[in-house]
Amino acid sequence: MIDHPRVLTTVVEEQEDGLMVKEIVSGRMGINRGLLRRMKQGGGVFLNGQRDFLTRRVRAGDVIQIVLFDEKTALLPEDLPLKIVFEDDYLLVVDKPAGMPVHPTGAYREGTLANALAHHWAVQGLEAKVRLVHRLDKDTSGLILVAKDPYTLRELVQQLSRRELVREYLTIVHGRLPEKRGVIDAPIGRVVDHGVMRRADPQGKAAKTVYEVLRCAGDATLVRARLESGRTHQIRVHFAHIGHPVVGDPLYSQASPYLSRQALHAWRLEFVHPRTKMRHVISCPMPQEMLSLWRRFREGESAGDGKSDVEDGSARC
Secondary structure, X not given: OOOOOOEEEEEOOHHHOOOEHHHHHHOOOOOOHHHHHHHHHHOEEEEOOEEEOOOOEOOOOOEEEEEOOOOOOOOOOOOOOOXXXXXXXXXXXXXXXXXXXXXXXXXXXOOOHHHXXXXXXXXXXXXXXXXEOOOOOOOOEEEEEEEOOHHHHHHHHHHHHOOOOEEEXXXXXXXXXXXXXXXXXXXXXXXXXOOOOEEEOOOOEOOEEEEEEEEEEOOEEEEEEEEOOOOOOHHHHHHHHXXXXXXXXXXXXXXXXXXXXXXXXXXXXXXXOOOOOOEEEEEOOOOHHHHHHHHHHOOOOOOOOOOOOOOOOOOOO
């Protein structure tokens, strides 16, 4: 038997006795044509440990293994610091710092998270593309989920589309929100003649953000927000739309003299591992620069030992 992260294994069930391998592969295993093409490029299908054909008919108890093929990454590997908070043979969760773009663009050809991951792959001897399940803006910090193979990516993206992959953020916004909890349901579209900026637009793509107020201090509110969709700049656009833009956001509000980035941090991920089927809940506290900013808003409150009472994102209103 083959035991490798890029191998998918299943045992033929009794009700599948007599089916062809391809019927099980495209049915219960959910292997689409794209993954099958990758398999044919350099992998293969094995039945009970022997290379076989997709048209072979099977018996209950037979073991089917699909060996996937993956291309090498075309990214330039760069030895940059990575704060990895979880990793196994199939996926990785990294805490991206503010100021680091997630992937190369016209403006940023090097120094990106993807370049750093390409180096991490090379150190591991992993010949694979860098597959980000979702993205963060350059000046947003926090957790990003990365797949190491095409099957894991596909399964996680499907969780994302079904809203089973939970993404929560901590943000500091201007003003005091009138309600403790709320939902911002406003489609988002592009701003005409602006390559980056977005706006709430009835003709745009559907977008929904669920939020909870954690604390208020001075003329600011600390908010926990959960994405129900994943539009570009969604949290930034939505809170600006309701009159409470993210502090330090130069695009939708104004820069802050006390913060070099927008006060937005992806603090929590929740997902089901595509291979082990275990549920993972991963979190990371707000970075120090956001904690320092929040202490400035806590008029007269003691900073104590330097550890904030909002690090874990729990409500204390």
